[in-house]
Amino acid sequence: MKSRVWKYFEQSADKKNAMCKECNAHLKLQKDGSTKALLNHLRNQHKLLCSESESRSSTSAPAQVPTANDPEGSSTVREQSTVPVPLKQMRITGSFAPVAVSPTSQASSSKVKPSLSSALVSRLDEAAIKAIIQDGRSFGDFRKKGMQGFLQAILPGYMGPRRQKVTDRVDSLFEEKVAMLKVRLEAPTVVNFTTDLWTDRTNMAYMIITCHFANESFQVESTTLDFIHFTERHTAEAIAHAFVQCLQKYGLYDKFGKCTTDQGSNIVRAGKICDRMQRLSCLGHILHLVVCHGSGLWEATDSSADGVNGDSSTECNESEDEDDCTEWAEEFRTLPLSSEGTKKIASAITKIRRTAKLFRRSTRAADAFRRDAEADTLLPLDVKTRWSSTYSMLRVYLQRYPDVDRTLCQLIQDATSDAEIKQLRSVFLRQEEKEVAGTLLAILRQFADATEMLSGQNYPTANIAYIVLYGLRQFLSAEDVNDTDRFLRRRLLEQLNKYTFESTTFNILFYKTAAFLDNTIIASPHLNLGDMLDVQNHLKNEVAWSIEQETEGSAIQEATSNSGAGASSTDEDDCSSTVSAVNEGSKFLKFCQSSGITTRESNFNAIRSSARGDTTKKEARRKAADQLSLYRSLAQQSFRLSTSDFWSQNSANLPELAELAKLYLSAPATSVPSECAFSAAGFLKRKERCSLSSASLEKLMFLRDKFD
Structure with missing residues (x-):
């Protein structure tokens, strides 16, 4: 029953x-x-x-109890005993026994909970799982007490998805989105990438790969391609192997454009191992080297300048790769004190850094500063791996200098020993040092603005990279009456030229070409005549090569079809005789070549092949020159159009240039997409979610941008 x-x-x-x-x-x-x-x-x-x-x-028979008159219990039914309960405090529910209801719950029991359909519950669960993935929530968030109360308040009866259901749905969503991404990546003809390495709190290494491409409307699309957990040491060979596997997984091996990475030695070597990995240096890291080497941010004046208590202030972020931090820190530690100007800068920065550390390590100093500044935040402390942290420290220090000065004076008055007074007085900034810090801050502000422009993810950055570098060079070339300002500009300009314009490994021509292919920039004064000539010669070769490949492919296809048609139209006897004649002729030509005899036919074939090749190259270069001339004319007429609209409207008239524009305009100038992904991964793998497995983290990182 x-x-x-x-x-x-x-x-x-x-x-x-x-x-x-x-x-x-x-x-x-x-x-x-x-x-x-x-x-x-x-x-x-x-x-x-x-x-x-x-x-x-x-319909089932009631239970029977045997008695003396009826041993088998066939006619007597056992009576059930119940505790008498007042009728007002009883609830009768079908065949269930009456249950006593307390007076306090009587009012609530009269409310009938609404019944939710299965379709509605499934739709709500799907939305909840999507929120868990996008917001980085734990899988059991919707079953917690506070969330349950909230859900019952807005929709009584809905409990939210269970942890196991979220886990199963994440697995199925991962498979679905991977299949959808493979289909999505079939359309673009060229794809650019960024990649970087990251180590979490438990020293587990991961590698991120993001892809960037222009769609049919020339809109740049970006997405996370893979988030890979390294079970072994992340050497250059392991990085190259993982990268190639990812390309083959999505069918992108023959669509590889450029890959933007940092200056890590293992990634640089991986680019040399993988022949498809044409690497672009991240401009964010390039500017980091320029600022640190040019301004002397980490040149210490003495052994005690590292901190108030003599220990080093260098701390690698947990999201940084350990090898990179060690390499950069060692490089900066060995910088010499080259001049008097460098010593002034190092002295001012060291005192500011020691003041920030004093407020962080002394509760009495921290309380005094908060009381004087009427704020809860302290001075930020910089790290060697981020020059922008030094810029933030200088900016906040100079903004709150009156509060800092007042706090230090109060601490000196309350000091109990001569050693403490001497230590506090050593961090006071003299007027000259304060002016040096202000001059340094004004110059670094230009680099901060440049880095912010190049770090955008909602617009192309390769086309503005050369404009940003050109603007920095013009700014640093200007002379100022201030000796410190003149010294800083000259030294930063030397480092900027060293790492960009004069570097043999930095592909400055790529960024010039990207700026040239932007119709809104080509008419700007940033591209001088020499730059225009370099870019046009480069593009002429690229376009001519594309036309040659297309022409040769068409010729081979036509020859194959003609030979097939001719063979089918001849008789079998004629065909066999022709084949034998060709074989005999080939044997004769081979004999002549081996004997050193030159035949008229071989000379004629060589001359004809050479003439055909020269004609094809000349024709290709002529077509390339025509396309470049047409592009310059159209760009000057349509400089008010956006770059994507311009190429969408003129791609039919400029077919080869349009394909090159997809490569140059979709390449990121920095590895910011990878860095942002690591910030999200650090939040997902926070202490409260220490039990999150590496497999789940890989899937969550892949899915985080697949719902937009």
Whole structure:
């Protein structure tokens, strides 16, 4: 007989789960068909008491008790005893026994919970899982006490997805989105990448790969391609192998454009190992080297300048690769004090850094500063791996200099020893040092603005990279009456030229070409005549090569079709005689070549092949020159159009240039997409989620930008 318990539950289609009609809770059914779990749910959650025998159908015979007159118990029915309960405090529910209801819960029990359909619950669960993935929530967030109260307030009866359901859905979503991304990446003809390495709190290494391409409308699209967990040491060979596997997985091996990375030695070597990995140096890291080497941010004046207590202030962020931090820190530590100007800068920065550390390490100094500044925040402290942290430290220090000065004076008055007074006085900035810090801040502000422009993710950055570098060079070339300003500009200009314009490894021509292919920039004065000539010669070769490849492919296809048609139109005897004649002729030519004899036919073939090749190259270069001339004319007429609209409208007239524009205009100038992904990964792998597995982290990082 079917249990009466199904009056309160609805069985799923696969008969593995049941949903309570009272609260929409999902319960797993036992394999033997027992309804004990369902009965316990009714008893504990809804105060409906019943037993297995009481829950059976009313058509079943009642239990009989044997007596003296009726030993078999066939005619006497056992009477059930119940505790008498007032009628007002009883709730009768079908075949279930009456349950006493307390007066305090009587009012709430009169409210009937709304019944939610399975379709609505599924839709709400899907939205909740999407929120968990996008916001980096834990899988059991919706089952926590506070969230349950919120859900019951806005939609009574909805409980949210369980942890296991979220885990299963993340796995299925990962497979679905990977398949969709493979289809999406079939359309673009060229794809650019960024990649970087990251180590989490538990020293587990990961590699991120992001892809960037222009769609048919020349809009740049970006997405996370893969987030890979390294189970072994991340050497150059392992990085190259993982990169190639990712390219083959998505069918992008023959669509590789450029890959923007930092200056890490293992990634640089990986680019040399992988022949497809044409690397671009991240401009953010290039500017970091320029600022640190040019301004002397980490040139210490003495051994005690590293900190108030003599220990080093250098700390690698947990999201940084350990090898890179060590390499950069060692490089900066060995910088010499080359001049008097460098010593002034180092002295001012060292005192500011020691002041920031004093407020962080002394509770008395921190309380005094908060009281004088009437703020809860302290001075930020910089790290060697981020020059922008030094810029932020200088900016906040100079903004709050009166509060800092007042706090130090108060600490000196309250000091109890001469050593403490001497230490506090050593961090006071003299007027000359304050002016040096102000001059340095004004110059670094230009680099901060340049870095912010190049770090954008909602617009192309390769086309503005050369303009930014050109603007920095013009700014640093200007002379000023201030000796410190003149010294800083000259030294930073030397480093900027060293790492960009005069570097043999930095591809400055790539960024010039990207600026040239932007119709809004080509008419600007930043591209001088020499730059224009370099770019046009480069593009002429690129376009001519594309035309040659297309012409040769068409010629081969035509020759193949003609030879096939000719062979099919001849008789079998003629065909066999022709083949034998060709074989004999080939043998004769080989004999002549081996004997050193030059035949008229071989000379004629060589001359004809050379003439055909020269004609093809000349024709290709002529077509390339025509396309460049047409592009310059159209760009000057349409400089008000956006870059994507311009190329969408003129791609038919400039076919080869349009394909090159997809390469140059979609390449990121910095590895910011990878860095931002690591920030998200650090939040996902926070201390509160230390049990998150590496496999789940890989899937969550892949899915985080797939719902936009």
